[in-house]
Amino acid sequence: MDSVRAERPLLIHIGYHKTGTTWFQRRLFVPENGYFQLLDHQEIFETLVRPYPLAFDPEEVAARIAGPLARLPEGCVPMLSSEILSGNPFFGARDCLLCAERLKTCFPTARILITIREQIAAIVSTYMQYLRRAGTLSPQDFYDARVEPGYGAFDHRHFQYDRLVAEYRRLFGAGDVLVVTNEALATDAMAVATEVATFSGAALPRQVSSTRVGASAPEAAVGALRLVNRLRGGPASTATLVDLGAAGHWLHRGTAKLFQLPPLRRYAAGHRPVLDAARIRYAGAFAESNRRLVEMIGPTPGLSSYEGVSMTLLDAVSAPDPSRQGRTPAAAALETRRS
Known part of the structure; x- marks a missing residue:
């Protein structure tokens, strides 16, 4: 595993949920575009998320991915992609830091891709996904999270993205963490695909389909x-x-x-x-978090529609800085051309 990782660093896409993750997994992260997913969603859960904390063994993770790594197609970036790695939003994502620490332990030199979405839209889509999974609470009761002590429930603070982004930057280094918005994906899927390829070391992708995958019910x-x-x-x-x-x-x-x-x-x-x-319910709940995020990673495409993000703020941090959120000079130049 070390020799492969040294040649081509592992890419880990942790989600968030409802940020185009299915599109990434089915449309972009395929061998034709220079990526090879070592484990599928269920396997990632069984290997990295589900194990009991006091029984988790990194050697078992290494053994689980040894076979897929041996089959790594030439020229492909080895990767993991599953939104469950950012935590389960139905239960307040209480496991998000546990997952981050496990990823750091198992893959210390990995590059991290975090996809986000304007919070109100993400919360709406999360509730609709809750209904798809047979939930029965009303939106108000789901958001209010009235549960008995000891039971998890929805927590809007999971969508204050600066917290988790900051933790991954601390663990892996700012230069190895890239944040991409769902809004940028909806506007220009090819530009996002090119940016991720530049960040991860994959070959520039061929034309990718921008067709939406997995739309919510009305x-x-x-x-x-x-x-x-x-x-x-x-x-x-x-x-x-x-x-x-x-x-x-x-x-x-x-x-x-x-x-x-x-x-x-x-x-x-x-x-x-x-x-x-x-x-x-959440008017004003994300403005300060979004401002901190912009100050942390710079004027990433799509953030202008987020609460609390003004053009004045974006202008104040407009100078391209590849180290701000893990972009190579080529990716920073790409962002400048798009803006």
Whole structure:
């Protein structure tokens, strides 16, 4: 493992959830673009996240990836990509630092890619994912996180990105941590792909598809989906009346699709109860964190739409500095051309 890592450093993409991670994994991080994923999402969970803290063994991790490393295609960057490495947002991401420390122990010279998204949009999408996993709480109850002592729940502070970014910069060094926004990905997927390639040492990618992967159900379907979720089990299920098994799964999918068809599509477009609840609940909650993030990593594309990020602030830190968030001079030049 050391000889391969020395030749081409491991790239680790930790998420966050709902930041285009599926697009990265299916569209960009493939051998055709110069990347080789050593473990899939389930394997990463079983190998790096799930093990009990007092029984975690880095040697077992090394043994698990030895086989994939031996099959590493020539010219490819070895990598891991799973949003679960940033923590489980349904339970307040209480494991985010544990994952960071394990990654540092197992892969001390890795390069870290962190993808983020404007917080309100990310929180809305997280709730919709909670419904997909059979949750039944209303948006307000989900956000309020009223649970019994000792049980985890949603915590909006997980989306104060500067905290986790700062921790990874401390562990791996600022020069080996790159932050990319979902907004930049939506605007110019090829530019993001080129930036990640420059950072990771991969060959510049061929044309990549910008087609969205894994869109959420319309928010207007929330009430119906919560009712349907009482008829199926799932990871977030707490109030199942009758588990219909596969039938409940298809009922959930059919209900979501129904709100994407005429005549409900027009109603759905103007009915955003989850967004409305999040805007009220978290007004002002991320401004200071976003300002700290900009001061830390510089005027990264896409951050201008984040709460608390003004053009005055962006101008104040506008000088390209490759060391600010782990960019090579070529990547810094790319950012200057895009801006």
